[in-house]
Amino acid sequence: MILTGEMLIGFSALRGTGGDKRAFNPATNSDIAEPVFGMGGSEEVERAVSLAAQAFDVYRHVTLAKRAAFIEAIAENILKLGDELIERAHAETGLPVPRLQGERARTVGQLRLFAKVVRDGHFLGSTIDHAQPERQPLPRVDLRLAKMPLGPVAVFGASNFPLAFSVAGGDTASALAAGAPVIVKAHGAHLGTSALVGRAIQRAVKEQDLPEGVFSLLFGAGRNVGEALVGHPQIKAVGFTGSRQGGLALVRIANARPEPIPVYAEMSSINPVFLFPGALASRAEAIGRAFADSLTMGAGQFCTNPGLVVAIDGPDLDRFIGAAGNALTTKPAQTMLTPGIFDAYCEGTRTVAKVPDVTRVAQGEPAGKRQNSAQAALYVTDAQRLLTSTELEAEMFGPASVVIRARDFDELLKVAEHVEGQLTITLQIDAADHADARRLLPVLERKAGRILVNGFPTGVEVCHAMVHGGPFPSTSNSMFTSVGATAIDRFLRPVCYQDLPDALLPDVLKEANPLGLWRLVDGEFITPTQAVGCVDGLQFATKQRTMNLPI
Structure with missing residues (x-):
């Protein structure tokens, strides 16, 4: 063409x-x-x-x-x-x-x-x-x-x-x-x-x-x-x-x-990843390597990129940081979508690096002569610094992330309460972590449109159950999904028809149900079961049965 x-x-x-x-x-x-x-x-x-x-x-x-x-x-x-x-x-x-x-x-x-x-x-x-003309004290x-x-x-x-x-x-x-x-x-x-x-x-x-x-x-x-x-x-x-x-x-x-x-x-979303003690104890290195892969996928230019990692401080978290850092050092610089996006990413990483008590622990391979190519980066700081530094909550939109060391689970909860609305929040947990995860979930349900376990947020399945949305500022309207x-x-509104003659009703509401659709009729879901008519070359049904489904 x-x-x-x-x-x-x-x-x-x-x-x-x-x-x-x-x-x-x-x-x-x-x-x-x-x-x-x-x-x-x-x-x-x-x-x-x-x-x-x-x-x-x-x-x-x-x-x-x-x-x-x-x-x-x-x-x-x-x-x-x-x-x-x-x-x-x-x-x-x-x-x-x-x-x-x-x-x-x-x-x-x-x-x-x-x-x-x-x-x-x-x-x-x-x-x-349906109308209920005999209903007392007033008909419907x-x-x-x-x-x-x-x-x-x-x-x-x-x-x-x-x-x-x-x-x-x-x-x-x-x-x-x-x-x-x-x-x-x-x-x-x-x-x-x-x-x-x-x-x-x-x-x-x-x-x-x-x-x-x-x-x-x-x-x-x-x-x-x-x-x-x-x-x-x-x-x-x-x-x-x-x-x-x-x-x-x-x-x-x-x-x-x-x-x-x-x-x-x-x-805007930084998609926090919470690492729980049991998961870190059993597989810190594997989580670190998988995290590095997710962070650098597509040069980090995903709205679900994991830009924040939160965990209780200790040797197991150090193992995660070491594995993630080692993996990042082998990641090549990748071309970003536009010079403007590349410049914004570079400015974002410079801003994070200047925050007091923030340490850069790893970088990917340098870009060399490649144009507009982002070098991956991983930073570490503590929870108190995050709670007082808005710069650490800004989306860098690229292959960079910040690891937050929390003193204990109560401080981890404070971080969860503090972060803005997100498209996704991820939990890395094992069976031993379920009790603590249960304490955290009510907070996360208020904060995110999708909560996932033992995976990473990059990758949004297109299906009936997917939610790709979330509280502000991840989206402007948390009631809906874009995937x-x-x-x-998002693009529909309800219209109610009162006592409209059947001949004037849209087909979807006609009494004979010519489109053969599931409908909620007098509080019960009803579906056609026997094809007896023909519309637009397709057979549809008028005989109906009910099926009890939750509303």
Whole structure:
């Protein structure tokens, strides 16, 4: 596919007039010559949002089968891009080819997951409470609830995942699954990659004969395009993955609107790892080596990177630090995504190193002549220093971490109470640690969206049970996840229909249940069991049975 440097607004490809920009190769520290991308402005935002608003009512009413087929078509079109997509992403990010191949598989997998979610229809939350005209002292009216999409959604591509958290990433996939048109602002670090994936989505919209405003892709230098998108009255929600500064800026814009809207911003997390005495006594060296592998994976450019380690001081903790440090010294410096991210990482490590009573105990191999390449680092200090030094709680976003020595378990608890909200918190425990872990868990449940045991947080499974979210500042809204099937809930709201005639009800709430969905009817879950009808070429059921499930 020939890259033209044009934005995609509906079915059109347009060159922005807000200035020119070339993509950048961080490994060579140089521009990529072709193409030159035209940046957009307020005029392109207005056109894209107008098309999205026009498409909204049509798109949200297409059948679930057609919506699912559209999402699957996006996945297939991404695969059809073949090596061209991987090669372009590699050039723009410096990420290894195997990593990008895995990320493409994850991107396709989460699209297919959301296609299944759409077909299942459970996300609609179909609920019926039949009228009770004979009820005393007052009769009950007929009430029916289903969820509908909020409206057009603005998605900001992330720097660290050019595929899985970008143009066709989790925010886009879940919003499209909810029935919401999407306008993506491409990240400036991977313009060509974004354009290729954008073409794949645009083609799927055409193939499925959907309104052109279902998807648009904008380029923008600086903040103008992003601020215009979030501030536009027709945009009803925002998906963002990036820095705390960037996420909070979007939240402020959204809250200042005449009609405030939700911003689902994944921002800052240092993902503490708590090492318990029993685990350290039995396997300190193995934990240390595995920790070093997790810390340096992808040059540490994961939102779940383990940036803080907390343990009770003693010889076993020394064994962990020694093993982790020895492993880190053999880790090569790795190219970071952009010069800006590399500079921020270097500044972060310098800031930590200047904090009193902080000791750097290990470094990875030096970068040498490699451009924008991060050298891993491990620091050690005590709990009192952490409790009084905000610099140690800042996300370094790279392959660096700080080990905290606690005097005893009570001080470890103080550290747990002190840290900010996190995406993840990890426990390394053995059976002998269960009693202490039980004391710590109530604190961790208040602090994190995912608590894991005897693993490391890098690696976020895309499935129904995953939570990739957490209390502030890890996200701007701890009630939702940006990964997993329930990510769709961010872009839905409930609507209740009172005494609406059956002919006017959405199919999901009609008495005959033509879509054949599980529904909560008069307080009991009900599912069809006998196919007797046909809708859109698929057989559905009207005979029903109940099944006792927890609500």
